[in-house]
Amino acid sequence: MGRACVWVEREGRVLMAARDAGGWTLPGGGIHPGETGAEAAVREAWEECGARVEVSGEALTLAEGALCFPARLLSLHPSPEGRPVAWVNPRTLPWADDVQLRQVLAARGATAPALALPGRVHRAHVQAERLGFGRSCSPETGRLLRTLAATRPAGHFAELGSGTGVGAAWLLAGMDGASRLVTVELDPERALVTRTVLAGDDRAEVLHGDWREALAFGPFDLIFSDCVPAKRETESLDLLISALRPGGLLVLDNFSPPGQLPEALHAGDPEREALWAHPGLTCTEVAVSAGERVILAARTG
Known part of the structure; x- marks a missing residue:
């Protein structure tokens, strides 16, 4: 079944959800039986962040196997799960070094210069x-x-x-x-x-x-x-x-x-x-x- 997450960008900042163990992550989770990856990404955006979104492009497969879907924000409400949310600039440190954000930026050719591989x-x-x-x-x-x-x-x-x-x-x-x-x-x-x-x-x-x-x-x-x-x-x-x-x-x-x-x-x-x-x-x-x-x-x- 796998996992899916969502990349929601607004004015150069990306929506992140608080982890249970601390820190931040792209909204995401397991794909339920009968769901597509895109449907799971939309659902997780709502459950974790209170974000109503629509998928706007093809998914990127992250190294851990999760499908990461770009999405457009329609509206934002309090998280049904009570999670804090944050809007971060993924192109600046330390966010550009986040394991998920780094992969998406690399796929888009937007890796922060300080993090480029020798x-x-x-x-x-x-x-x-x-x-x-x-x-x-x-x-x-x-x-x-x-x-x-x-x-x-x-x-x-x-x-x-x-x-x-x-x-x-x-x-x-x-x-x-x-x-x-x-x-x-x-x-x-x-x-x-x-x-x-x-x-x-x-x-x-x-x-x-x-x-x-x-x-x-x-x-x-x-x-x-x-x-x-x-x-x-x-x-x-x-x-x-x-x-x-x-x-x-x-x-x-x-x-x-x-x-x-x-x-x-x-x-x-x-x-x-x-x-x-x-x-x-x-x-x-x-x-x-x-x-x-x-x-x-x-x-x-």
Whole structure:
């Protein structure tokens, strides 16, 4: 059945509804049996925002699978669900970085200049789409990587799990000319693609092989651990820490916020426990989006 949401724009501002868990979202929800996506979008606009609207164009499919319909506002009343509403300018920060608004603006060629993808990152995403590879780091994590790389002049960086080069491209975007990056990918086709994406930048070396092979190039100022064996097997933690310089950072993405943890982790997350309990690490969590946390673990010994 799926989900549908609605983009209602008035005088350059877009209608948003308050989330139950805090923050704002485009009005939307599940498509009921017997409903079309457009009918669901119209209904949700009324229920969540008290907005009477009519669909004015074709839907855009967002990354999470929801259909986003442009709509024209006919009238606005108090929300039947009692939700606060807001009219925001989607082309300015922070709204332009909202995960939904960003996708709609990108489809319209109206991405805020500050949020435009670096050229190599864009090329890496194109290759990921071509290969059907859906495990690249998120743009939010990528921008964090770029910022962290910029804090380490002449730094030595490693990425474990190149994919098609998205994470490596973000790191290179923040690195200075004296910095060096080694990235490793087990899949031969993706390793070749990463070499192509990063070609011409002599700061980067792309390896094809097991993630442990990259650690021989250490010690590192930052390790972005982006493959399952490296960050989801706690017995490897000491190996990762030993490849960091004192003060070096281990960066791990794709952790769920507490409100979205799967039932299997309701009793606790052993990966988080292992990181926080390790005597050689000082850890913190960064919420890079509503659905993703990144853990930064600094080597202290």
